[in-house]
Amino acid sequence: MNKLEMTEKIMVAKAEKQLTWEKMGKALGCSHVWLTSVCLGMNSAPKDTAFSLTEYLGLEDDVAHALMVYPTKVWDQAVPTDPLIYRLYEVVGVYGETLKEVIQEKFGDGIMSAIDFSMDVDKIEDPKGDRVLLTLNGKFLPYKSW
Amino acid sequence: MNKLEMTEKIMVAKAEKQLTWEKMGKALGCSHVWLTSVCLGMNSAPKDTAFSLTEYLGLEDDVAHALMVYPTKVWDQAVPTDPLIYRLYEVVGVYGETLKEVIQEKFGDGIMSAIDFSMDVDKIEDPKGDRVLLTLNGKFLPYKSW
Amino acid sequence: MNKLEMTEKIMVAKAEKQLTWEKMGKALGCSHVWLTSVCLGMNSAPKDTAFSLTEYLGLEDDVAHALMVYPTKVWDQAVPTDPLIYRLYEVVGVYGETLKEVIQEKFGDGIMSAIDFSMDVDKIEDPKGDRVLLTLNGKFLPYKSW
Amino acid sequence: MNKLEMTEKIMVAKAEKQLTWEKMGKALGCSHVWLTSVCLGMNSAPKDTAFSLTEYLGLEDDVAHALMVYPTKVWDQAVPTDPLIYRLYEVVGVYGETLKEVIQEKFGDGIMSAIDFSMDVDKIEDPKGDRVLLTLNGKFLPYKSW
Amino acid sequence: MNKLEMTEKIMVAKAEKQLTWEKMGKALGCSHVWLTSVCLGMNSAPKDTAFSLTEYLGLEDDVAHALMVYPTKVWDQAVPTDPLIYRLYEVVGVYGETLKEVIQEKFGDGIMSAIDFSMDVDKIEDPKGDRVLLTLNGKFLPYKSW
Amino acid sequence: MNKLEMTEKIMVAKAEKQLTWEKMGKALGCSHVWLTSVCLGMNSAPKDTAFSLTEYLGLEDDVAHALMVYPTKVWDQAVPTDPLIYRLYEVVGVYGETLKEVIQEKFGDGIMSAIDFSMDVDKIEDPKGDRVLLTLNGKFLPYKSW
Amino acid sequence: MNKLEMTEKIMVAKAEKQLTWEKMGKALGCSHVWLTSVCLGMNSAPKDTAFSLTEYLGLEDDVAHALMVYPTKVWDQAVPTDPLIYRLYEVVGVYGETLKEVIQEKFGDGIMSAIDFSMDVDKIEDPKGDRVLLTLNGKFLPYKSW
Amino acid sequence: MNKLEMTEKIMVAKAEKQLTWEKMGKALGCSHVWLTSVCLGMNSAPKDTAFSLTEYLGLEDDVAHALMVYPTKVWDQAVPTDPLIYRLYEVVGVYGETLKEVIQEKFGDGIMSAIDFSMDVDKIEDPKGDRVLLTLNGKFLPYKSW
Amino acid sequence: MNKLEMTEKIMVAKAEKQLTWEKMGKALGCSHVWLTSVCLGMNSAPKDTAFSLTEYLGLEDDVAHALMVYPTKVWDQAVPTDPLIYRLYEVVGVYGETLKEVIQEKFGDGIMSAIDFSMDVDKIEDPKGDRVLLTLNGKFLPYKSW
Amino acid sequence: MNKLEMTEKIMVAKAEKQLTWEKMGKALGCSHVWLTSVCLGMNSAPKDTAFSLTEYLGLEDDVAHALMVYPTKVWDQAVPTDPLIYRLYEVVGVYGETLKEVIQEKFGDGIMSAIDFSMDVDKIEDPKGDRVLLTLNGKFLPYKSW
Known part of the structure; x- marks a missing residue:
């Protein structure tokens, strides 16, 4: 499972459970900003956090493994448009x-x-x-x- | 006097008087971060601040007028190198x-x-x-x- | 449903019903320019407008949800060609x-x-x-x- | 006299006489937005307007001739920074x-x-x-x- | 049917019937240069021309509708390579x-x-x-x- | 004398004599479009044309020599702005x-x-x-x- | 068949028959450099060469037709990396x-x-x-x- | 003396003496293509060649020293225009x-x-x-x- | 099999066998840095190394052939982001x-x-x-x- | 004195004294690679090193002050050409x-x-x-x- 599929799975589970990043950060005992960056694939999670998160969201182990992968950080445009x-x-x-x-x-x-x-x-x-x-x-x- | 010459004059006066941005900000009752951006020509100063600063640094009125000019904010490279x-x-x-x-x-x-x-x-x-x-x-x- | 699929569905319905953006704006009580930008995925719609629009066009709820998503605004080329x-x-x-x-x-x-x-x-x-x-x-x- | 020198001369005269673009536009009977673009060198002025303006500002004929030159419109950066x-x-x-x-x-x-x-x-x-x-x-x- | 599929259909029909752009332009009473640009998707055709062309080439109505769509004109590279x-x-x-x-x-x-x-x-x-x-x-x- | 100075000299002489490119082309028996490109430094002139032109305009031999130099053709921006x-x-x-x-x-x-x-x-x-x-x-x- | 598929087919046949560009060029009586450029899709082949080549490699007529198409020559990057x-x-x-x-x-x-x-x-x-x-x-x- | 001034001096001497790159290369016993690149500042000359050249052209020692400097090879545009x-x-x-x-x-x-x-x-x-x-x-x- | 599929196969086998690049380099008697570049598709392997590696990892001959292919070295961005x-x-x-x-x-x-x-x-x-x-x-x- | 003038002064003194970066590094008890980067203006020197260097080269105090300035590190081209x-x-x-x-x-x-x-x-x-x-x-x- 790559980081893109991982993000997709987490986004769907988060929406279904009507969670916010803030609630998720509190539940896992970490910064919700950092947690968001991990779920968007821009940081890797330590093993503990990765499995706590997938357990919390009811997701399979593949997602935890994808969370632990060291990402290649890439952005598309020298000047962002959003x-x-x-x-x-x-x-x-x-x-x-x-x-x-x-x-x-x-x-x-x-x-x-x-x-x-x-x-x-x-x-x-x-x-x-x-x-x-x-x-x-x-x-x-x-x-x-x- | 353009913004480049203004910055030069202020830098020289600041060095001669051995000031820091922080001291200057406190003396003028404003944020030293904002004051730095004004002196580097990336923000304009209100009239009061402009004249207080030139008086404080012992600079002529031309510098105060240059501080009040609304700047065109330009940076050189889409991806900064420093x-x-x-x-x-x-x-x-x-x-x-x-x-x-x-x-x-x-x-x-x-x-x-x-x-x-x-x-x-x-x-x-x-x-x-x-x-x-x-x-x-x-x-x-x-x-x-x- | 992502914004691209949403735009596609709306375009097909609009063509079938032979509507114009202007008629749609009037029917929903909002600016047709703003409505166009929402349907092209460059703005999000408030819940009311989103559901009024899908009802008006006879589209399913998925389209309304896609209309409510906060978009990431991206354009392709620093210098547009059209x-x-x-x-x-x-x-x-x-x-x-x-x-x-x-x-x-x-x-x-x-x-x-x-x-x-x-x-x-x-x-x-x-x-x-x-x-x-x-x-x-x-x-x-x-x-x-x- | 090139367009850059022309703009400089006009800016100095405008500041000395404490004029605004709006006042200048009214005095000459033309749009102050268009007049600004002419004075910044992005449009040419018809002969009449060019001489009315230099007379109004007390500037020499060279400035009028520069105002009448058809400009080459150039801007520096594909994505503006200001x-x-x-x-x-x-x-x-x-x-x-x-x-x-x-x-x-x-x-x-x-x-x-x-x-x-x-x-x-x-x-x-x-x-x-x-x-x-x-x-x-x-x-x-x-x-x-x- | 989008413009790319439209072009493809026309190209195949043109090759099968061993036509040239020039013959097609004469048959339809319009410039063959303009007609080529329409068939490559860089211009829209008026309704008459669109249906005359599909009839002439023995193509279905979808192609005519695609010919009538107002195109978004995009080219890939600031400096062309061909x-x-x-x-x-x-x-x-x-x-x-x-x-x-x-x-x-x-x-x-x-x-x-x-x-x-x-x-x-x-x-x-x-x-x-x-x-x-x-x-x-x-x-x-x-x-x-x- | 480089091509920039050459162009300047020619432009001044052309203005003083109130000539047009068309008149100059006719006088020299060549295309006025080509002649313009030569005078702007984007083409070289054969010796005859170069000296005929400087004689016609009353310019010194240096200008003729500059007209004969094979130019390096450079333009500034991949996408022109004018x-x-x-x-x-x-x-x-x-x-x-x-x-x-x-x-x-x-x-x-x-x-x-x-x-x-x-x-x-x-x-x-x-x-x-x-x-x-x-x-x-x-x-x-x-x-x-x- | 487009040029990409054509190249693929030729590469596979060339590998299976353990040919080199040089041998192929000699067999067909043409430069092996030019032949390589044709097979990579950067030049078109005259009809004779196209059919000689497909016969030599045991490939179908579609490949010959693709070889005859006038290519659009495109390369990806202003500064090549290989x-x-x-x-x-x-x-x-x-x-x-x-x-x-x-x-x-x-x-x-x-x-x-x-x-x-x-x-x-x-x-x-x-x-x-x-x-x-x-x-x-x-x-x-x-x-x-x- | 930098490479730009060196090139200028050599060009003037070469023109005055009505030399060609080919004659110069033969006189010095080296390739005229390489010699041209040295004189344009894109390669350094060994000491012998440098002094032979300045002697041959009647130029001072400064030019020889500049010819011996290891150049920084820079070109301006990813895609050349000439x-x-x-x-x-x-x-x-x-x-x-x-x-x-x-x-x-x-x-x-x-x-x-x-x-x-x-x-x-x-x-x-x-x-x-x-x-x-x-x-x-x-x-x-x-x-x-x- | 192209280089991308080759890398994928090797990565999966490496993970399943819980190997490191360092262990693999030692086992094959070559630098682990060079070996990594080969497996990522940025260098070709000599025949011996290629087959030793696929044997060591239990992979089929196709992977060895892909390892031997001379790569086209491409990277995406003039300024890397990771x-x-x-x-x-x-x-x-x-x-x-x-x-x-x-x-x-x-x-x-x-x-x-x-x-x-x-x-x-x-x-x-x-x-x-x-x-x-x-x-x-x-x-x-x-x-x-x- | 800015960094460019500082580099110029050091280069001239180094050439006159026929020094190498390596000798200079040894004399000052620091890495000659680092010292080169300081002299080219890409790093700042601590006060001691700055004055030792100017004394060693027989340069005035202004150069030492310029060596101590924290540089803005800029390079010109995303892809270097040398x-x-x-x-x-x-x-x-x-x-x-x-x-x-x-x-x-x-x-x-x-x-x-x-x-x-x-x-x-x-x-x-x-x-x-x-x-x-x-x-x-x-x-x-x-x-x-x-």
């Missing part, structure tokens, strides 16, 4: 140099890891329009001299 | 579909605004290696049906 | 800087939303050749300083 | 197929001209946030069979 | 600026329409090597000032 | 396959040369709008088998 | 300007035809490592002035 | 797979080197039109298994 | 010019062959985090003058 | 998937860091042709689940 994803791309374009200035001033020459990394999404209710709060948390990696 | 900025681009590629799933589950069909938007950078000290905490805060905009 | 669509792209290329000048002079630094947005198409009869009148109506979003 | 212009590009991407459906249903097989074409921008005041009203008006050109 | 088509692309690259100079000198600021447009291909016999004569005939559209 | 040139590109996209069908039916497997090639532009006056007549004349080159 | 083909592309990049200098010095302004063209491949045995000898032979086509 | 160079690119596109088939049949799995490589250009006089003979000679490099 | 592969691409971008400087200083003008080439991967255990040791070993090929 | 650098890019293309398989089999799901990273170049003398030995050493970073 407006929600484009806005994130635009933030990188508009604020990339700014973040470089500010992070390197605080930490020295180096980068924020996208591997030793976690992310969260929260909803802030606001009478003028609810707000999305996105939190990225990555280890700082200093450039090495050798 | 490693710090690329990691952010990679996060959009790897987690873009995940964020779409999670945000639209919590808020409905729509996007997180990159205009009615703010951003912050914090340093979390950690004996295993300090961490960068990036916070993005954008208004949710629901798609309209009409 | 002449009707290219002319619109050309207008953005030729008049993009002009619109930036004029809108920001009238509203300040910010953008016209493509999300809190509606659009209309009218026919102006003219003996020298009928004219297409396209109306775009989007909320102005000012850039935030923070 | 957020205001990108949103227009996004509208073409998201609604291009929709507009093709609706226009060709109303007019037959053909296109909306981007040459025999005019455009307007209006501000609609609204307590929930002002709105931008963009009006595109182009002659319908039917495909010819021969 | 040598015959590339040479035409090269002519546009090498002589584009020249044609702009010459056409706008004769007609004023504007373009040659590719919509209100016809085209012909002739063979000029020549002992030193036959020559292809391509004739493009398009309405001049002046830029509008407004 | 509307006049884009329409020609569109004709290649829309009708490329059609021309391949028709030419190869008439001539066999091969191409129309863009080197052993000439081109003409005529104005057809028409009360419904003047028309541009473009004539391309290229030697047919059959593919060789060996 | 190392053997990339090296040829690199030669064009590194030595393109050099060849232009040398050829135009010897022949005048013009090009080497890729249509009236043949090519050969030889093996030069050498104790320090065998060498590939590639010979390209194309008619010189002078640019025409008109 | 017709002479494009035809070579087209040959790679049309015949790349053919050459792979033929070379690997004769030599085994491997490539023709573009580094341990030489090239020649000859003129074959022919009453039906002279022909360009291009000879590429590269060492065969077998893929290694390890 | 983070592990992107980091390697980034190393080429960041250190490419550096490696050119250092290698050409040590060896003269030339390149490191990617054909007469081998590669190894080792794990260096380290309490602060294990390290990947990648060793590339390629023959130096000097540019030839001729 | 043959030495292209071969490295080709290795990533041909062996990228192989390295992913082998590294992830040995280390688990994760990547080799290009930041906590070092690199070395050695010359292996060999009568059949010297060999380049490239060693890449990067920390393994496991993907985090959270």
Whole structure:
């Protein structure tokens, strides 16, 4: 079973059981953002999480095995078109140099890891329009001299 | 005076006075991330902030006028090359579909605004290696049906 | 049922019943432009509209569910080739800087939303050749300083 | 004098006289959107308008001659980056197929001209946030069979 | 029946009846160049021509309906690879600026329409090597000032 | 003197003498379309023509030498943006396959040369709008088998 | 039968009969390089060669008809990736300007035809490592002035 | 002195002395094709050749030093536009797979080197039109298994 | 059997037998890195290795034949997206010019062959985090003058 | 002083003193590969190294300050053209998937860091042709689940 079929199976089971990613994350004791990325095939799950999830959703072992496979991460277009994803791309374009200035001033020459990394999404209710709060948390990696 | 010359002038003054973006932000009562983006020419400053900044740095009025100009936001390459900025681009590629799933589950069909938007950078000290905490805060905009 | 199959079913029913988008919009009490975008899979329909439409066209519930799904908006080519669509792209290329000048002079630094947005198409009869009148109506979003 | 120098001269004169595109358009009896595109070098001006404008702004004849030159219309990037212009590009991407459906249903097989074409921008005041009203008006050109 | 299947059916019938585009154009009283573009799915046929053609070729009504559909004109590559088509692309690259100079000198600021447009291909016999004569005939559209 | 400076000199002389390409072509006994391409630096001139032209325009010998240089033909963008040139590109996209069908039916497997090639532009006056007549004349080159 | 199926059939027959391109070329009295290009679908074969080949390989007439079809020559990537083909592309990049200098010095302004063209491949045995000898032979086509 | 200035100096001296690449190659006892690539900055010259050339052309030592610099080989466009160079690119596109088939049949799995490589250009006089003979000679490099 | 099916068969057998690339390389007496590239279809295997491998894995002869086929090496994207592969691409971008400087200083003008080439991967255990040791070993090929 | 001017100054001093990167690395007690990347502006130097280097080369303090600046790492082309650098890019293309398989089999799901990273170049003398030995050493970073 490949990652595409795995995602399909999970999506159908999630819809039938009327679950949300948030409920699933809580039930399995992990971040619902990370869990979503695993179910969409962009991260691999440790064995425990993989089998807990398939048990929770009533899916066969093949799905668990597919969840454990290390994915090849591919995206289609250098410039994404979907407006929600484009806005994130635009933030990188508009604020990339700014973040470089500010992070390197605080930490020295180096980068924020996208591997030793976690992310969260929260909803802030606001009478003028609810707000999305996105939190990225990555280890700082200093450039090495050798 | 165009934005490039403005940035140059500010950078020199900042270096001579041994300031940091953080100190400058505190002195002017605004976010240092936003202030950096203004000084790099990716946002315009309101009149008050523009003149407070040039006074604080001892720069002439021309710089204040350049700070107030509405910028045309341009970046050079569809795929950024600098490693710090690329990691952010990679996060959009790897987690873009995940964020779409999670945000639209919590808020409905729509996007997180990159205009009615703010951003912050914090340093979390950690004996295993300090961490960068990036916070993005954008208004949710629901798609309209009409 | 995915969006492609949904569009196919609607197109066949529309052709069999010899309907136009305009008649369908009027019957459902909504803009025919918006309705077209929903049926082509570029917008999601609220539950009511989705079921009114499938009832009106005599289609099964699966189509209504597909209409309610939040779409991922994707287009194939950075530069469109079909002449009707290219002319619109050309207008953005030729008049993009002009619109930036004029809108920001009238509203300040910010953008016209493509999300809190509606659009209309009218026919102006003219003996020298009928004219297409396209109306775009989007909320102005000012850039935030923070 | 080339178009770039021409635009520079006009921008300086406009700023010194504290004019707006709207005032300039009214004074010359033409659309301020079209006039902006002429001054940015994306359209040529008829002789009368060119000299009326330089007289009005107190500029030399060279500027008038540059205004009359037929421009080569060039834009830099297949996908624009400035957020205001990108949103227009996004509208073409998201609604291009929709507009093709609706226009060709109303007019037959053909296109909306981007040459025999005019455009307007209006501000609609609204307590929930002002709105931008963009009006595109182009002659319908039917495909010819021969 | 989509345009691809339509083209296939016509090609098979044309081969079986050992017709040429030229004979077919004469039989139907229209340009064989235009007819070819219709049969390749790049133009729509008026109802009369569509049914005359299917009758002439002994094809069912589905083909006629497919011929009447307004096509979405798509080509695959910004730079064509087939040598015959590339040479035409090269002519546009090498002589584009020249044609702009010459056409706008004769007609004023504007373009040659590719919509209100016809085209012909002739063979000029020549002992030193036959020559292809391509004739493009398009309405001049002046830029509008407004 | 490079080709850019050569073009500049010729353009200035042509404007001062209020000449047209057509007049210049007639005076020199050659096609005005070809002459334009030579003056824009996209073709080289034979020695005679080069010196006749500089004499006619009252320009120094350096210009004649620059006219004789074999040019490197470069154009900037895979997809041209200027509307006049884009329409020609569109004709290649829309009708490329059609021309391949028709030419190869008439001539066999091969191409129309863009080197052993000439081109003409005529104005057809028409009360419904003047028309541009473009004539391309290229030697047919059959593919060789060996 | 399309060119892809044709190539497949020929490849299978060639492998079963343990033939080489060289043997096949000799048997048919033509260049084995040209014959390979025909069998890969990049050139068409004259009727005689097409039927000689299918007879020689024991293949049905459909294959001969497919060999006679005038191909549309398409390649996938602007920059080829396979190392053997990339090296040829690199030669064009590194030595393109050099060849232009040398050829135009010897022949005048013009090009080497890729249509009236043949090519050969030889093996030069050498104790320090065998060498590939590639010979390209194309008619010189002078640019025409008109 | 960089490679661009070096090329300029050599071109001027070559023109003044009315030399050809062929004469220069003979005088220096090396291939005129290779010498041209050295003078255009696409190869480095050994010390002897570099100084022989500058002596022969009457140029200063700086030019010799620039000739000896190992160049960074860069070309501008994935798809070349100049017709002479494009035809070579087209040959790679049309015949790349053919050459792979033929070379690997004769030599085994491997490539023709573009580094341990030489090239020649000859003129074959022919009453039906002279022909360009291009000879590429590269060492065969077998893929290694390890 | 094509290379894709071959890879699939090998992957299934490898998983069922719970082998690693390292164990397979040792068993066959060859580098496990090279063996992996062969099994992924990016290199061909000599006859002996091919049959040893299929015997070892209990696979049919078709797989051995597929292993012996000379592959066409293709990769999809100019800029790879998977983070592990992107980091390697980034190393080429960041250190490419550096490696050119250092290698050409040590060896003269030339390149490191990617054909007469081998590669190894080792794990260096380290309490602060294990390290990947990648060793590339390629023959130096000097540019030839001729 | 920007990085370009810094590189220029260092290159001139290095040439005048007839140094090599290797000698410079030894003198300063650091890797000559890393030092080269610092001098080419692709890495920043710690204060000590920066001043040791300028003292060693007899350069002013401005160069030391430029060496300490955190660089923005930019490279021009998605696919490099210089043959030495292209071969490295080709290795990533041909062996990228192989390295992913082998590294992830040995280390688990994760990547080799290009930041906590070092690199070395050695010359292996060999009568059949010297060999380049490239060693890449990067920390393994496991993907985090959270």
